[in-house]
Amino acid sequence: xxxxxxxxxxxxxxxxxxxxxxxxxxxxxxxxxxxxxxxxxxxxxxxxxxxxxxxxxxxxxxxxxxxxxxxxxxxxxxxxxxxxxxxxxxxxxxxxxxxxxxxxxxxxxxxxxxxxxxxxxxxxxxxxxxxxxxxxxxxxxxxxxxxxxxxxxxxxxxxxxxxxxxxxxxxxxxxxxxxxxxxxxxxxxxxxxxxxxxxxxxxxxxxxxxxxxxxxxxxxxxxxxxxxxxxxxxxxxxxxxxxxxxxxxxxxxx
Amino acid sequence: xxxxxxxxxxxxxxxxxxxxxxxxxxxxxxxxxxxxxxxxxxxxxxxxxxxxxxxxxxxxxxxxxxxxxxxxxxxxxxxxxxxxxxxxxxxxxxxxxxxxxxxxxxxxxxxxxxxxxxxxxxxxxxxxxxxxxxxxxxxxxxxxxxxxxxxxxxxxxxxxxxxxxxxxxxxxxxxxxxxxxxxxxxxxxxxxxxxxxxxxxxxxxxxxxxxxxxxxxxxxxxxxxxxxxxxxxxxxxxxxxxxxxxxxxxxxxxxxxxxxxxxxxxxxxxxxxxxxxxxxxxxxxxxxxxxxxxxxxxxxxxxxxxxxxxxxxxxxxxxxxxxxxxxxxxxxxxxxxxxxxxxxxxxxxxxxxxxxxxxxxxxxxxxxxxxxxxxxxxxxxxxxxxxxxxxxxxxxxxxxxxxxxxxxxxxxxxxxxxxxxxxxxxxxxxxxxxxxxxxxxxxxxxxxxxxxxxxxxxxxxxxxxxxxxxxxxxxxxxxxx
Numbered sequence: 197x198x199x200x201x202x203x204x205x206x207x208x209x210x211x212x213x214x215x216x217x218x219x220x221x222x223x224x225x226x227x228x229x230x231x232x233x234x235x236x237x238x239x240x241x242x243x244x245x246x247x248x249x250x251x252x253x254x255x256x257x258x259x260x261x262x263x264x265x266x267x268x269x270x271x272x273x274x275x276x277x278x279x280x281x282x283x284x285x286x287x288x289x290x291x292x293x294x295x296x297x298x299x300x301x302x303x304x305x306x307x308x309x310x311x312x313x314x315x316x317x318x319x320x321x322x323x324x325x326x327x328x329x330x331x332x333x334x335x336x337x338x339x340x341x342x343x344x345x346x347x348x349x350x351x352x353x354x355x356x357x358x359x360x361x362x363x364x365x366x367x368x369x370x371x372x373x374x375x376x377x378x379x380x381x382x383x384x385x386x387x388x389x390x391x392x393x394x395x396x397x398x399x400x401x402x403x404x405x406x407x408x409x410x411x412x413x414x415x416x417x418x419x420x421x422x423x424x425x426x427x428x429x430x431x432x433x434x435x436x437x438x439x440x441x442x443x444x445x446x447x448x449x450x
Numbered sequence: 451x452x453x454x455x456x457x458x459x460x461x462x463x464x465x466x467x468x469x470x471x472x473x474x475x476x477x478x479x480x481x482x483x484x485x486x487x488x489x490x491x492x493x494x495x496x497x498x499x500x501x502x503x504x505x506x507x508x509x510x511x512x513x514x515x516x517x518x519x520x521x522x523x524x525x526x527x528x529x530x531x532x533x534x535x536x537x538x539x540x541x542x543x544x545x546x547x548x549x550x551x552x553x554x555x556x557x558x559x560x561x562x563x564x565x566x567x568x569x570x571x572x573x574x575x576x577x578x579x580x581x582x583x584x585x586x587x588x589x590x591x592x593x594x595x596x597x598x599x600x601x602x603x604x605x606x607x608x609x610x611x612x613x614x615x616x617x618x619x620x621x622x623x624x625x626x627x628x629x630x631x632x633x634x635x636x637x638x639x640x641x642x643x644x645x646x647x648x649x650x651x652x653x654x655x656x657x658x659x660x661x662x663x664x665x666x667x668x669x670x671x672x673x674x675x676x677x678x679x680x681x682x683x684x685x686x687x688x689x690x691x692x693x694x695x696x697x698x699x700x701x702x703x704x705x706x707x708x709x710x711x712x713x714x715x716x717x718x719x720x721x722x723x724x725x726x727x728x729x730x731x732x733x734x735x736x737x738x739x740x741x742x743x744x745x746x747x748x749x750x751x752x753x754x755x756x757x758x759x760x761x762x763x764x765x766x767x768x769x770x771x772x773x774x775x776x777x778x779x780x781x782x783x784x785x786x787x788x789x790x791x792x793x794x795x796x797x798x799x800x801x802x803x804x805x806x807x808x809x810x811x812x813x814x815x816x817x818x819x820x821x822x823x824x825x826x827x828x829x830x831x832x833x834x835x836x837x838x839x840x841x842x843x844x845x846x847x848x849x850x851x852x853x854x855x856x857x858x859x860x861x862x863x864x865x866x867x868x869x870x871x872x873x874x875x876x877x878x879x880x881x882x883x884x885x886x887x888x889x890x891x892x893x894x895x896x897x898x899x900x901x902x903x904x905x906x907x908x909x910x911x912x913x914x915x916x917x918x919x920x921x922x923x924x925x926x927x928x929x930x931x
Contacts, residue, residue: 298889
């Protein structure tokens with residue numbers, strides 16, 4: 197579904213990603229882990245099409261299509277969803293209004309009729325139950341005055357509404373207490389299917405107790421330096437990242 | 451930033467939608483401004499002598515005045531002698547009702563999306579349409595007449611209801627008030643008049659639609675709204691003008707009188723031609739709007755969505771004379787390209803326990819300048835006066851300006867006056883967030899701006915709110931920063 201080949205990206209001339217290679221197939225969950233500053237969030241942003249990052253080399257195929265030439269909105273319409281680490285506030289615009297605009301633009305791109313108010317509301321009801329979100333929250337200004345947990349839950353709700361093919365969760369666990377973590381993870385798990393894939397970007401193993409990955413990749417200095425199964429995440433939890441850093445740095449100096 | 455610039459450039463491709471004009475036979479005054487012209491206008495309108503004298507007095511006062519320069523706007527002064535002060539479509543006979551109006555004129559309004567056919571119109575809005583210097587039609591007159599409501603052109607009011615006009619004309623905005631108000635008093639040609647009798651709640655929205663069509667012509671209309679004790683009326687005003695290379699002057703006066711327990715809601719969606727992308731042409735919108743809450747427990751509420759005009763100079767104000775009276779001002783002012791707006795309000799607290807609320811949302815894009823200028827004055831006798839002011843500015847791009855000039859003048863220690871102000875930029879983060887959910891940048895800007903202006907847009911009557919939302923999106927199309 198997603199094939200990243202030798203991806204290099206920099207911000208204001210400073211290289212952050214230095215040759216990422218990654219294959220993600222439908223039905224899989226991949227976890228991207230790594231120490232702070234290793235490029236995890238950059239990878240998520242580059243895939244979503246954030247402009248500050250300049251892709252200097254490499255290519256990304258998404259469902260057989262070149263992803264990088266597409267605008268951020270077209271990537272979203274093709275089915276790429278990014279759950280933000282820090283969801284953005286939009287005063288005066290309710291989640292409901294925001295999502296209706298978004299969903300209908302996505303549907304238009306896919307050649308589908310826009311949803312009328314009745315159908316849209318019944319879809320909302322269905323998805324609200326999935327992520328245990330309160331209707332009151334959805335009529336408030338998007339993310340304005342939301343708690344950390346409410347923001348993240350709202351991200352997953354948006355994901356449920358837009359039904360993406362590839363979901364990228366950028367540090368979705370940060371700022372969540374254990375109950376919120378469980379609710380958010382449950383939501384993500386319920387949305388998984390054989391046709392969709394998930395990339396979980398996280399610093400800690402904790403989230404992976406709930407969203408169990410098929411593969412774990414360790415990112416360090418802009419490269420994937422180690423890949424494994426969920427046991428690798430447990431090993432990292434136990435030993436930290438230093439041993440990987442040492443391993444990589446010693447080979448680099450040879 | 452290069453993409454932002456690109457988008458800003460794209461914006462300039464956006465054309466003003468109502469920029470067309472129509473050729474028809476007109477009845478015009480000679481160019482220029484002098485006593486003879488004023489007499490010419492007055493004769494043309496078959497006015498009583500008291501009104502001519504009133505005009506001439508205003509003209510004398512005006513001659514001694516000079517154009518105000520304190521506003522934060524810069525423009526080439528207009529040669530007032532090169533303007534025409536009266537231009538009216540020629541109609542073979544005066545139409546008695548809407549069915550007798552020249553179909554050609556009706557077609558103009560159809561093209562603007564305004565149907566004058568009472569059957570076709572949405573129920574619930576009566577309209578008076580002013581083309582250049584005259585009112586061409588007023589709808590629903592009979593329906594309203596049954597309730598004792600008078601809604602007609604100013605000229606007609608002078609003829610049919612001279613006592614009412616004489617009593618209230620100039621009572622809120624004196625002819626000597628300011629340069630443009632004095633000019634208007636001297637040369638005003640038409641406008642709308644509205645009287646709501648005691649205890650009557652006007653069952654439909656009343657509205658005036660102003661259209662400038664002729665070239666080299668100023669539009670000087672006057673609106674007078676009188677809401678007698680315990681009455682209610684909601685009034686709407688809309689306007690457009692053709693796209694012309696030269697600047698045109700629009701110097702209107704609106705006066706509102708509210709008796710005890712009366713309430714007047716006045717909403718404007720101003721969409722005069724703003725000039726082209728290089729700042730050429732456009733309307734100079736120098737308008738004086740003021741209401742007096744004369745009776746106890748009266749209320750006047752101004753809502754304005756200002757998207758047009760090259761230069762705007764406008765401060766819809768409330769004189770809170772009656773005890774417990776309430777004044778409100780809700781404003782969204784958008785400027786783009788080279789537009790300049792200096793707009794705000796004055797709340798003059800005279801009565802006891804008077805309250806005022808100001809919500810001003812400025813949006814600046816392109817190379818425009820957008821100023822809020824507001825005055826809150828609490829007089830000595832105004833015990834327990836309350837004011838809350840909120841002035842927000844939203845900037846798009848890095849070449850525009852937003853300015854806030856609040857004046858607070860308190861002569862009574864029991865007053866409570868609050869002022870809040872914020873300035874923000876539409877963030878790339880916000881736009882990216884929208885993009886990531888599949889929303890195109892243009893629509894993201896519209897969504898964000900409408901969210902920002904929501905508190906004001908919510909004050910508009912439903913039909914107008916939808917119009918205003920579209921207009922905001924259109925005015926700002928492409929101007930991302």
